[in-house]
Amino acid sequence: MARIGVFVCHCGENISATVDCAKVANTIAKMNGVVHSVDYKYMCSDPGQTLIKEAIREKGLTGIVVAACSPRMHEPTFRKATSEAGLNPFLCEMANIREHVSWVHDKGDPTTDKAIDVVRTLVEKVKKNQPLEPIRVPVTKTALVVGGGVAGIQAALDIANAGHKVIMVEREPSIGGHMSQLSETFPTLDCSQCILTPRMVEIAQHPNITLYTYAEVTALDGFIGNFKATIRRKAKSLDEDLCTGCGLCTTKCPVKKIPSEFEQGLGFRPAIYVPFPQAVPNKPVIDRENCTYYLKGKCRVCEKVCPTNAIRFDQEDTIMEIEAGALVLATGFDIKRADFFPEYGYGKYKDVIDGLQFERLASASGPTMGEIRRPSDGRVPEKIVFIACAGSRDPAKGIEYCSKICCMYTAKHAMLYKHKVHHGEAYVFYMDIRAGGKMYEEFVRRAIEEDDAKYVRGRVSRIYEKDGKLIVKGADTLLNGRPVEIEADMVVLATAGVASQGAEELAQTLHVSYDAHKFFAEAHPKLKPVETNTAGIFLAGACQAPKDIPESVAAASGAAAKVIGLFSNDELTREPLVAIVNRFPPPYFSTCVGCFMCQPVCPYQAIEKEQIKDRSGKVIRELARINPGLCQGCGTCVALCRSKSIDLYGYTNHQVYQEVVALLNE
């Protein structure tokens, strides 16, 4: 016989202001099976919880209902209290009479009546509750970090330094990401390479880190603590063990005029190449799309000159499977490029460049050795116009969001230019200056006040070339929209930051949700910023939204902390609120007919095929089986199952039916 206890909370005045809590408790006390029913001001407080624990012990309760707020916040609190009193925590249910009743109705009898109805249904439900045990799964204490930019590097080092194994996968030939392309960094103007390259080397040398460059994750199976990832390592056409990184092949390669990705097309590289001198690993790969041997079948100069015979033309891609307990996604971002701005002549005029290209021009290791020279004729530009928000915050261009980093790097660009070309003029067109951050506003003021960058608030409508000058037409909205025309030698567009190329495919491969702009989505914008909706997969850096270096690093350390926290357990427990396919003794086995309609609708790929064999090993039935490690208890399969063979622990068909019946039988 059920012995149910009901605890009605006032929530200060949140509930009692509109609901007569005492009346609720008294009415419920008369229900069949209810042996204890009280109300109290703050049920979640220590005395409140003690009320519950004592009642469980003294009255020998078999189930309890706490009528209070939404279960989102305090269900764990009350289940813990239940458990401490010696009752299975899943025999505790919450009736939400705050969000569903008191907050949304006026004071009065109907409101109290509704509260009574809500509690009644839960009392009937809890009578049918079964004790459940948490699910335990083992943890593989290896993290897979996807992407080797500054965020990936930070996350990998943090996890590795905590004593766990890390596998890093980077699709380019070298790690370093966009940060390795930058000249100097705001707001301190320290050299990007100088702070990043030591960390890159650390990755390569760390005993806990295995690095796969020129590789991609192509598939992911499993669940938190037990992922299985498939990695495709693209053929580098090189035996990495033999290669000493001497670089002779790269100097002798006859194909020399391939636009360098690292130099943003402002410099060239050969077909066998190391992206940049400080690359990690500092060993070349052959770009098969441009290599003469792969195109025409002869050449092999690199093979002839290699002192250690490390070139392998017949090398093939290798596919490998690795096991990992958690993933950190740090695939970074891209910037908008050609043909996005026909009105700015981008892609048409050589001297209209983007922010990353300017970084290369200003970088000591760049194509001009750090001298600011315009790409068309190599002259030092006397006047540069920088345009912030080129595409960002522009619904007409399909990008409503602020790219966040541009205000700061544009100020930095103007500053670097003025530091290198003292007599030059730097104009900055901007919408607003968004310089929130430690020492950020001061940095922008310095660009304006000390380095004399001329800030013009307004948009640029058009850029065209006339007599070797770029005519920039815009408006100064601080001067009542007066038209401004500037004859510039070079224009730098702070184009919008967008999701990394291939982000959508990767998200689909890994079953991670993403937003309309293909940035990966966090589980909660405030309280779960580095988690994804897929347990065990975490986010770091600009793959989530445009972020600057400090933010990317902070997020990476946050993700690493989450991974380390996860790995501090030898096994994981999770709530057993999962779906299950019913099973009976032979010869019935199950009412499941094996139609597998449930399989494609499962968002978590949790449904497997299970074969039932007779003694001779012949398959006699094929049933659906739900992997409790993967199932998130969403219930989609329950709704879809045509033979009603699937049930959801904690929300069984029987329990829900009892709730409905309770509502109908007053």
Added chain:
Amino acid sequence: MKLGYYPGCSLKGGSREYKESVVALCKRFDITLVEVPDWNCCGATAAHNLNKELSLSLPARILAQAEKAGFEEILVPCAACYNRLMVTAHEMKTQPALGQRVKEIIGMEVSGKVRILNVIQLIEKYLLDKLELKMHRPFDYRAACYYGCLLVRPSNILQFDRPEDPETMDKVIRKIGGQPVEWEFKVECCGAGMSVSRTDLVAKLSGKVIDNAVYRGAEVIIVACPMCHSNLDMRRPDINKYLEKKTDIPVLYITQAMGLAVGISEKELGLHRHFVPVRLPEKGLLTDMPGEELEHQQKEG
């Protein structure tokens, strides 16, 4: 084929040659234009500066008349009329309460079924596929296609071409054998309705347009808007005074350029009505263009 057609005031007055060329061109492609019965002013600049309801009611009545006459589609060659009609249709569709009010004012039903075509859309939709057969001689000139503002903006309502760098007219010019030039002023303002009140401003704005077209080596400017045309053409003396040089680049409607290519006479196209004389150098005159002969054969065969 019969097609509904709203000429508006410009085509009946100052821009007669636009109407003549539109009608002649359509005739050449076997399209008969039927005027919307009892049409009224679209309100143009004046109405929407003064009174929103008036500015919507005037075009709404035109749409209602077109609907009543049974047209599914109407051609609106004037860019200003096109813009006002499109904006009205959009406002009435997106703001039902306002739409209802407008219907009450005009006392007529507007279902929003009538599709509105500008002249470039007409060419793209009905003429281009038959062009090869009708070609008489290529319009072999370097042309600066000038779109102005009303044809492409506001882009979210008109949904026509790329607002900052349109290219549909350039495509048409290429199809009739011309070479569109790359230039920067294709969507700049010509000064529009300031023509009368601030001629000096129009001279300056239109002057920059002319200057850039000439600088980019254009031999002719192509337009699809009576307002642009009158500013670039009729105001040429003021423009030349502003530019301090004598420019004589002719300004042709896209329909005139196309008309020449398919062998319509200069007179029929109204070329003699321009202020800046249309003296295009004789070139590209191909006697063996398939043109009418092919067409003739096809009709017979």
